[in-house]
Amino acid sequence: MKKSRRDFLKICGAAALGTAVPAAADASSAKVFTDNKDFSMLYDSTICVGCKACVTTCKQVNDLATEQGKFDKNNLWDSPEKLDSNTRTIIKLYKESPEKYAFVKKQCMHCAKPSCVSACPVSAMQKSDNGIVFYDKDICIGCRYCLIACPYNIPKFEWEKPIPKIVKCDMCKFTNFKQKGITACAEVCPTDAILFGKRGDLIKIAKKRIKDHPDIYIHHIYGEHEVGGANCIYLAGVDFNKLSFPNLPNPSAAALSENIQHTIYKGFIAPVALYGTLCFVAFRNRKSKKDGDNEQS
Amino acid sequence: MSSHKEYEILNRKILTPSFVILSVLTAIGFYFIGVRFFEGIGAVTNLSDAYPWGIWIAYDVATGTAIACGGYAVAILVYILNNNHYHPLMRSAMLTSLFGYGLAGFSVVIDLGRFWNMFNLLKPQFWQLNSIMFEVAMCVMIYTFVLFLEFSPAIFEKLQESENYGMARLSEKFSKFLDKYLIYFIILGITLPTMHQSSLGSMMIIAAFKLHPNWHTPILPLLFLINCIFIGYSIVIFESITSSFKFGRPYETSQLAGLGRIALFLALGWIAIRFTDLFVRNQLMEAFSFDFYSVMFLIESALIILGSVILMSGHNLNSPRKLFISASLIVLGGGLYRFNTYIIGFDPGVGFSYFPAFGEFMITVGIVSFEILLYSIFVKIFPVLPAVHKSKAIGGSNV
Ligand code: SF4
Ligand code: SF4
Numbered sequence: 001m002k003k004s005r006r007d008f009l010k011i012c013g014a015a016a017l018g019t020a021v022p023a024a025a026d027a028s029s030a031k032v033f034t035d036n037k038d039f040s041m042l043y044d045s046t047i048c049v050g051c052k053a054c055v056t057t058c059k060q061v062n063d064l065a066t067e068q069g070k071f072d073k074n075n076l077w078d079s080p081e082k083l084d085s086n087t088r089t090i091i092k093l094y095k096e097s098p099e100k101y102a103f104v105k106k107q108c109m110h111c112a113k114p115s116c117v118s119a120c121p122v123s124a125m126q127k128s129d130n131g132i133v134f135y136d137k138d139i140c141i142g143c144r145y146c147l148i149a150c151p152y153n154i155p156k157f158e159w160e161k162p163i164p165k166i167v168k169c170d171m172c173k174f175t176n177f178k179q180k181g182i183t184a185c186a187e188v189c190p191t192d193a194i195l196f197g198k199r200g201d202l203i204k205i206a207k208k209r210i211k212d213h214p215d216i217y218i219h220h221i222y223g224e225h226e227v228g229g230a231n232c233i234y235l236a237g238v239d240f241n242k243l244s245f246p247n248l249p250n251p252s253a254a255a256l257s258e259n260i261q262h263t264i265y266k267g268f269i270a271p272v273a274l275y276g277t278l279c280f281v282a283f284r285n286r287k288s289k290k291d292g293d294n295e296q297s
Numbered sequence: 298m299s300s301h302k303e304y305e306i307l308n309r310k311i312l313t314p315s316f317v318i319l320s321v322l323t324a325i326g327f328y329f330i331g332v333r334f335f336e337g338i339g340a341v342t343n344l345s346d347a348y349p350w351g352i353w354i355a356y357d358v359a360t361g362t363a364i365a366c367g368g369y370a371v372a373i374l375v376y377i378l379n380n381n382h383y384h385p386l387m388r389s390a391m392l393t394s395l396f397g398y399g400l401a402g403f404s405v406v407i408d409l410g411r412f413w414n415m416f417n418l419l420k421p422q423f424w425q426l427n428s429i430m431f432e433v434a435m436c437v438m439i440y441t442f443v444l445f446l447e448f449s450p451a452i453f454e455k456l457q458e459s460e461n462y463g464m465a466r467l468s469e470k471f472s473k474f475l476d477k478y479l480i481y482f483i484i485l486g487i488t489l490p491t492m493h494q495s496s497l498g499s500m501m502i503i504a505a506f507k508l509h510p511n512w513h514t515p516i517l518p519l520l521f522l523i524n525c526i527f528i529g530y531s532i533v534i535f536e537s538i539t540s541s542f543k544f545g546r547p548y549e550t551s552q553l554a555g556l557g558r559i560a561l562f563l564a565l566g567w568i569a570i571r572f573t574d575l576f577v578r579n580q581l582m583e584a585f586s587f588d589f590y591s592v593m594f595l596i597e598s599a600l601i602i603l604g605s606v607i608l609m610s611g612h613n614l615n616s617p618r619k620l621f622i623s624a625s626l627i628v629l630g631g632g633l634y635r636f637n638t639y640i641i642g643f644d645p646g647v648g649f650s651y652f653p654a655f656g657e658f659m660i661t662v663g664i665v666s667f668e669i670l671l672y673s674i675f676v677k678i679f680p681v682l683p684a685v686h687k688s689k690a691i692g693g694s695n696v
Contacts, residue, residue, distance in 0.1 A: 122424075141411050153646065
């Protein structure tokens with residue numbers, strides 16, 4: 001929400017130079033963070049029993065509408081099929097055979113270098129100091145660049161409403177986390193398939209689980225390094241691709257985009273220099289033309 | 298000094314059959330715009346969470362503003378390359394640019410989900426300097442205003458002849474003022490498109506895992522910049538020949554041949570950069586693999602190359618018909634490149650697809666019709682088109 005004084009000065013500097021263009025903000029590198037200040041969730045697919053308590057509780061706590069299944073004429077159950085503007089998190093099933101199946105929980109990954117935050121023109125998507133990526137509808141202009149930018153297709157838009165907003169997981173920043181210091185899904189999970197804590201600690205736990213049970217787990221913590229790392233990390237017994245996680249490289253596309261932009265616009269020198277040079281050329285042209293005219297007449 | 302003789306008002310009836318057709322299309326478009334505001338974007342479009350941007354952004358904004366780059370392209374020629382020969386084409390090019398950008402802005406307002414918050418873009422406390430969209434939005438807003446200033450001499454020229462003495466005097470004053478300072482804005486009008494047209498390319502860099510590698514490259518900003526300039530020259534050729542034909546005026550042949558030569562040079566240079574980039578990224582084989590994305594790439598390149606090849610012969614450069622065909626091909630190919638980058642090459646994952654809905658399509662058609670409608674009214678009210686007796690004179694402006 002709040003901008004630091006330094007940010008504000010930078011912005012004033014850019015404004016003073018005439019137009020407002022990404023100017024002095026620090027070019028962020030693609031380095032992976034491993035510190036312990038960010039809040040984080042570890043979801044272990046091998047422990048999850050698919051009860052969907054997390055999905056239901058998320059809706060209650062965050063005041064999201066239920067969805068009626070096609071089979072359910074009397075609307076007895078909430079049956080979301082996918083993440084959408086009424087569903088911030090969902091449990092999905094991957095099934096190979098009656099014996100071999102796995103559940104997976106989907107929600108915002110709370111990236112270390114979030115593309116949605118980098119894309120948003122008005123700072124409606126923000127990352128707070130404790131690592132939570134959250135959204136402020138009162139600032140948002142509804143351009144949906146965040147939907148384009150997110151590599152996991154997470155932010156959702158209320159297409160059917162004349163007054164729409166973006167919906168995505170914010171780790172219960174304004175609800176459960178604010179009241180109890182833990183996300184609703186992690187709090188309610190009966191099997192502790194979702195752990196809530198500091199990222200560094202959870203990475204340690206995840207590594208230990210893989211080490212202790214190398215036969216159960218895929219030897220990969222999804223979200224540890226993907227696109228610069230994420231605060232939501234995953235353990236699973238089947239290939240992450242099968243759980244519909246995309247194969248993503250480690251550098252963040254947001255970092256690439258910002259680096260290119262900041263190279264072009266570093267200190268706003270290039271645009272000003274361009275303007276200056278063009279003015280110079282145009283005036284010289286004008287002068288030479290006038291001289292030419294005088295000679296003619 | 299006066300440019301009265303350089304441009305003239307087209308003395309024709311405003312109410313023509315094409316005027317009626319365009320008005321009907323505009324009305325249909327506005328009906329669907331109404332539906333969009335009362336029932337939400339989902340009610341008129343096929344947009345979804347996987348395809349959050351459709352033709353309103355891919356065509357009206359990303360492609361439409363390139364087609365509106367005629368003013369920018371001619372201004373470079375006249376003011377930077379000092380080729381006054383092309384000055385008579387300035388006003389009509391400026392006018393189409395003004396409408397192109399103005400209506401792209403209008404489409405954006407329709408597209409913005411929370412449009413009433415739009416003014417947050419102007420509040421420094423919300424500025425997000427890492428956002429490429431922020432830069433594009435700011436540049437485009439300022440540029441549209443600059444375009445208006447650049448076109449305003451035509452309006453003041455007309456008003457100077459007004460019966461109302463006060464109005465005439467005021468316009469005269471403004472004209473004098475503009476005469477003196479307009480050059481600063483004209484240069485700004487060259488700087489700003491250089492910035493935001495390249496940034497329109499940068500905008501898709503962040504969608505690295507969704508945009509097909511035939512289009513996703515770190516040099517997107519360079520490709521978009523050159524692309525809009527050759528589209529700009531081609532569209533000036535296109536418009537000039539169309540309006541000469543439609544209004545039965547002589548063709549501005551010598552200017553158009555020159556523009557054709559520049560368009561040819563830039564378009565082929567662009568193709569060379571594009572292919573080199575694909576080669577460097579090891580993508581060239583896949584670009585020729587004849588799958589769907591490859592075919593789209595090939596169509597886009599073929600149109601541009603074909604258009605350029607026609608322009609290679611000096612004979613064709615002097616034939617309005619051949620010029621018209623090649624300019625159209627280049628605009629189509631260059632436009633398709635942008636369309637591909639924003640929509641067709643955008644692949645959010647398996648199981649998703651997008652094709653514009655009828656209402657969505659009609660809104661775009663309505664907006665474009667509205668633009669043509671306004672243009673045809675403006676040239677009949679204000680001195681915009683090159684004056685006929687001057688159009689053949691070389692360097693005949695401002696003397
Ligand atoms: S997963 Fe998507 S929405 Fe969530 S922080 Fe990352 S980029 Fe943003
Ligand atoms: S839709 Fe809202 S939150 Fe998303 S990028 Fe646009 S302004 Fe930011």
